[in-house]
Amino acid sequence: MRRKSFLKKASIALAVAATMAMALPASAMKLKSLNLQELTAESQNIIAGEVVKVTDGFDNNRPYTEVTIAVGHDAKGKLKDESTYTFRQFGLIKPRSMGNGKVYLGVTPDGFAKWHVGENVVAFMYKPASITGFQTTAGMAQGKFVVRDGKVMNEFANTGLFENIDTSAISDEERNMLTNPGGVDVNIFMNLVNKMAGGQQ
Template sequence: MSYPEWNPMGGGMRRGVLALLACCLLFSTGASAASAKKRNLVELIEQSDSILVGAVQSVTDGIDARGVPYTEVTLRVDEKLRGKQAGTTYTFRQFGLTAPRKMANGRTLMAVTPDGWPRYIKDERVVMFLHAPARLTGLQTAVGLEQGKLRISNNRVLSATDNEGLFEGVKVASGLLKQEEAAMLAKQRGAVDAGAFLGLVRRAVKENWVSQGRMKNER
């Protein structure tokens, strides 16, 4: 991917290029090009720092003081399944602008959110499996990129990747699953019941199924 010369802080092309390189390397803990590989539910739970259920209140973008382009998302938090977030809202920043931006020097900055990364729409209900914010940039994104953002609509849960691979290789100890949860885990792709999905994740996190080996990744 190439970008035109840009100068948000007055440091010239070199500073802009360095900022872009830095943020591409450091945008979020564990989120890299390799994150596009399929993640199943065990991996989403295991690798997430926060798991939030809520609705998108606002989506804005900008360029921070270091010259890093970002999209800022504020969620209304209806339920926190994991994480240290306090209050009824949570705001995080993901790498990339929502759309190309005209700069003061007349050039256009094309550093938009890369393909395969989550996109956000105001008022959509979501389940978010989030990495911890990156130490140097503070940027944050979903585990497995767009796989870690699931939309809730009509009481169904679906990712941008059609839930492909979400339950592949997921094994749960005998006696733990309800009938509707067992049926859900047998699905290879497609939307699933929100109540069954959230109920399973809620219990798996609260009772530490993954760390205790009661929920395993056998893929």
């Protein structure tokens, strides 16, 4: 009986350790700065659209946030316009009461994109993880851009986004955009992204 109790406690400890191991690297990691060409190259899809649903839950005891985007355009050309795209990202939206007096704290780690219903976004989606199927944006929060008042900007105010980009095949309008700090015109931005994505397919 004592052996069974020990094994049960050991298995619980291992499960907790595994969950922490999954969350810790994401929250503790230092993000590598990616420019627009690198974000485009690392993306499976580049979705311009509106966030229409955000929920959370558990999948095989793994916490996730599920996001649905109404697709206006996919610069990679793999998704149909006016379709929807749903993915699950690691971590809950907020801490959750487990109904036993305990609160589960496994929220979306720092460095990951955060999602809100009604946002107009340009999401550079990285491929899903092979084991969990979880997915996030390329470059983590760097790959999620919010469109406001015709301007597009990521969580880091587009810092480093236009550094070391090949400008040999871009228009004067696009070249001017590269020198602007902060938010940039969404139409010019998407024209450049479409051009980059077309050249990388």
